[in-house]
Amino acid sequence: MGKYNYTDREKDFNKVLKMNQNESFSLEKQCSSRIYKLDEHINSSEALLKSLGYALPNKSVIKKEQKLSSKIQEIKSYDDLVKKANAEIHNDVELEDLLSEKEFQEAYKRLDAIHDEFSHKxxxxxxxxxxxxxxxxxxxxxxxxxxxxxxGKFDYGNSFNPDARLAHNDKSIEKEHRRANDGFKEKHENNGHGYWMYILYQTPPYDITKGSPSINRNMEGGYHRIHTLGHDPILGWIFGTANILTDTITFEDFKSNRVIRNPKMMITPESVPLAKLFGESFEMCKADSLNLPAAIFAEGCHLKSDEFTKLGLPVPILEAINTDFASKLYKSNYDALCxxxxxxxxxxxxxxxxxxxxxxxxxxxxxxxxxxxxxxxxxxxxxxxxxxxxxxxxxxxxxxxxxxxxxxxxxxxxxxxxxxxxxxxxxxxxxxxxxxxxxxxxxxxxxxxxxxxx
Known part of the structure; x- marks a missing residue:
């Protein structure tokens, strides 16, 4: 086994080279044998002419036209050449089978010379x-x-000042939120009433914390946004929308639970696998063409309403990668806006x-x-x-x-x-x-x- 590794194409190429080398050696032997026999005939003829007293002509002035004619098998493509080589040579061929040690050294010297030329240029x-x-x-x-x-002049790396933000239940936020919902409703109410109207006005399921102790979840009260993917500025558009459609809550570890609204809104121990979550979301989208637009709109409005509050929104995606670090940043008032x-x-x-x-x-x-x-x-x-x-x-x-x-x-x-x-x-x-x-x-x-x- 040589020191080089070869691809299948390179192995085929090596066999072609070996086949050509074998044919060259064979041709060289045939030519040498014929030349030897011709030299014998020429020498005996010259000896005979000399014994008869004939002067031999000057070989330097003899014009000769040598023609080597032989029937050469035409090979139309490289693939045909590979087939011929594989038929003649059954074992793998390596460079060591083709080149001598001296030829290897010469090849390396030439390669080094090319490297030097490239470096120079x-x-x-x-x-x-x-x-x-x-x-x-x-x-x-x-x-x-x-x-x-x-x-630093642009507050790079700094946290925000909570006193400059609004409370999460500020009247101006609630007013703007309702105004946006009413605008969506008026724009689409000609399409008839349906579940999509409830989607617009009801509390998103991922905004609830009641029932979390029963499933061994510490949602940390007001800091629950760091533990729910519905509040993630990026992932929320996927998981928050799905949660709104299916009344579920998805946590930072991508596990989901069912949320009930009666007799009071709370998280239940019922686990909802991701496949089921998106399956139910798809069914809700098929049930009414406005359910998905309404859910996306509700998700966007909720993110926007939380964005400028005293707690803000967590850094995107980080809670799903490193919850402890994301929580540390969030509690130090470094949010998505920062x-x-x-x-x-x-x-x-x-x-x-x-x-x-x-x-x-x-x-x-x-x-x-x-x-x-x-x-x-x-x-x-x-x-x-x-x-x-x-x-x-x-x-x-x-x-x-x-x-x-x-x-x-x-x-x-x-x-x-x-x-x-x-x-x-x-x-x-x-x-x-x-x-x-x-x-x-x-x-x-x-x-x-x-x-x-x-």
């Missing part, structure tokens, strides 16, 4: 590239180091990093004075961007650790650096692979031309 060693690298690094580093100070604000700041930071990269990349592209291959020159550009972003992000991480202030961490710039790390390295690897193939193809063409000349 794409290396950041000339004055122009180094200047661009310095400028890009300076811009990205200054931007990342100033991030904490600038972002998260949305910080996301915008992170997005703006990432946008600035991308803008700097775009300017550096575009201007650097204008300095291709050597007129080298476009892809090879782009490799140099991407190396500049990759190195500059990596240095900037590293500096920002060090600054964050020294100051022990996580708010200084430029997450947007870090994400851009990570994208460069994955995308640029993949691009460079692809261009390098193509370059190696092109150089090997050049070698193959030269060898074929040499054979044609012979």
């Amino acid at each position: 794409t290396g950041i060693v000339n004055k122009t590239d180094l200047i661009f690298l310095g400028i890009a690094t300076a811009l990205q580093t200054v931007k990342s180091l100033l991030f904490g100070r600038v972002a 998260f949305s604000r910080d996301l915008k700041i992170i997005g703006a930071s990432a946008g600035i990093s991308i803008f700097i990269d775009m300017i550096i990349g575009l201007v650097h592209g204008l300095f291709n004075k050597e007129k080298i291959n476009k892809d090879l020159y782009e490799v140099r550009t991407r190396k500049i961007l990759l190195i500059s972003n990596s240095i900037a992000s590293t500096s920002n991480i060090i600054q964050t650790l020294i100051t022990d202030n996580p708010k200084n961490l430029d997450i947007g710039g870090l994400l851009v650096s990570l994208s460069h790390l994955f995308m640029d390295l993949r691009f460079i690897s692809r261009i390098k692979e193509e370059f190696i193939k092109q150089e090997l193809n050049k070698d193959l063409i030269k060898e074929l031309e040499r054979l044609d000349s012979i």
Whole structure:
């Protein structure tokens, strides 16, 4: 067993090479045997001519036209060639069966030479590239180091002030909620009365906590929003809508229970599997075409009414991933609005990093004075961007650790650096692979031309 692993296609290719090698050796033996016999006849003929006193002609002035004619079996496609090779060669063929140790060493030397040539053509060693690298690094580093100070002016990472929010039962919220419901009802009441009207005005089932002790759930009273997926700003559009349609409540661990409204509204021990939850939701949608629009509208109104209250809404999806951390954030007055604000700041930071990269990349592209291959020159550009972003992000991480202030961490710039790390390295690897193939193809063409000349 050799040191290389082969795909099925490569195994077939090795067999084709081995078959051609065997045929070449066979042809060489036949030619050598015939040439030896011809030399014997020529030598005996020359000896006979000399014994008869004839002078031999000068071989250098004899014009000869040699023709090698043989019947060659035409193979129409590579697949036919593979079939022929598999028919003749039954065992797997490895490179060690085709090449000698000396040939291996020569191949490795040629590969190293191609690697060196690629590095030379794409290396950041000339004055122009180094200047661009310095400028890009300076811009990205200054931007990342100033991030904490600038972002702090926009309350980045800060919690909200509950005193600036409304109570969950504030009259203005209830009034706006009812006004929205009445508007939906007036718009669709021509379609007839149905269960969808109850959906609009009744309390959402995931807004109740009574009965939770009987199922061993601690919903923490006013903090129940962190424990119900109906209050999640993203997941709520799926699970909250389904809960409204089916009178169920889905908790942060994706388990659901039935909710009853009479004689009083409470959570029951009846478990509702997810498959049953969505199955019942589908049946409710089929029962009346307005049930689903009404449920979605009710979910949206409820999220909107809770959004600006003293407790707000939890950070999206986090409660389903890490309930303890989500609860800690929520109880420290860091809610979905705070998260949305910080996301915008992170997005703006990432946008600035991308803008700097775009300017550096575009201007650097204008300095291709050597007129080298476009892809090879782009490799140099991407190396500049990759190195500059990596240095900037590293500096920002060090600054964050020294100051022990996580708010200084430029997450947007870090994400851009990570994208460069994955995308640029993949691009460079692809261009390098193509370059190696092109150089090997050049070698193959030269060898074929040499054979044609012979």
